[in-house]
Amino acid sequence: MSTHRTYTIIGGTSGIGLSLARKLIERGDHVFLGGRSPERLATTLTTLGDRASGRTVEITDKTSLRDFFAEAPILSGLFTPAASYQTGSFTDGDITTSEDLFKAKFWGQYWAVHAALPRLAPNASVLLMSGAASVRPIGAPAYAACNSALEGLARGLAIELNPIRVNCLSPGTTDSDLWRNRPQETREPAYEYWSKLCLVQRPATVDEQAHAALFLLDNTNMTGSTLFSDGGYSLR
Template sequence: MRKQRVAIIGGSSGIGLRVAERAIDLGADVVIGGRDAEKLQRAASKLGPASRVLTVDNVDQDSLRRFFEQAGPINHLFTPGASYSRGRIDKASDEVAESSFRSKFWGQYYAVKHALPYLDKNGSITLMAGAYSVRPAAEGAAYGACNAAIEGLGRALAVELAPIRVNVISPGTIDSDLWRRQPDAIREASFSSYGEAALLKRVGTTDEVAHTVIYLMENGFMNGSTLYPDGGFALR
């Protein structure tokens, strides 16, 4: 990965930030994008001179277009950034039901579209879905369907864009700063419930997911695959 450039939409915190750190450790430059300028600057201070930050809104195609124009040539794209809500089909508003598709599915679809003019033809794209694709929660049918759709998108894009490689990660519950901002009681209950469901009896770490993303970037024979860093959650 030395002397390559990695673009990460959603790279100012959590899994995206940890991928940026690992990529820099391997000799890459990173361009990270997000909505919150203050968070981006904090990430830049942490990552150092091998990083560049740009504001981007992944539900705005003009914003995505400008992001890649400013980022310039890239070798790898990772798209974990999304903002959405979920709820039962008989209780959720249309806005909540559609939010995961709007931000997580279409946000990644259009990120890929606008990245293509700048992406190395031997480069890679890693999309972010989630283990609810194969083991849906009781509340959030649209969210489960969205994750399954992203996995299908990854396979279809691998066929459509070859030799550019396209893969998907579908993590389970991960102990990230997003969870750390939740009240202790909610976080602990969620982690306990996930631990009961997963074969490894615990939630994952951002480092474990980042390791999976870097593997997909570096392994030149991985294409059209979905990997589940979920502790065996999908198997129960």
């Protein structure tokens, strides 16, 4: 019988999720990764070696989630940083800034946890991904609301799924591919602005976020909590 632990990361082929996958593998765990791009998934699995496996998945598609978890082993943990969305102002009235955002970030994670239930070990740990705009919005009210909703979801799930633990990671601006894939003329002013708003005066690294994620997954006293890994942004 296999004794190793396996963690699923939907959104594990890049950024914070990939950095967490590396940390888990380094300490001897296995990972079952998901992302949309088959090429990116294949390259990631090759790089990570034989403790990594995975399958393509679209987190907003319930059938895709069902197929994904049908191939997953019994899981010690689940992390769901996968999301592709746009943000914008309320007054624009643009549906991508409100309903689509919730579909991408809130409902994606909600149904991912639901689809994972048959595969979660009785003492498993689930980690949702929100963002520090939940408590300190700069604008984009639907984005603030979506992140707050995820933090509330973690609290509600922690009660219903107990003894499975459920927490939420709420990062600030982080130098991940999410930003690196944006044009330099968008990214640099955003990083500069962020550096003035937070206490540590710089964006976080993906390694720092993965470290925070690992703490929430591992610490057996943590459930129903949101950890603001935001360089003090939410304090100012």
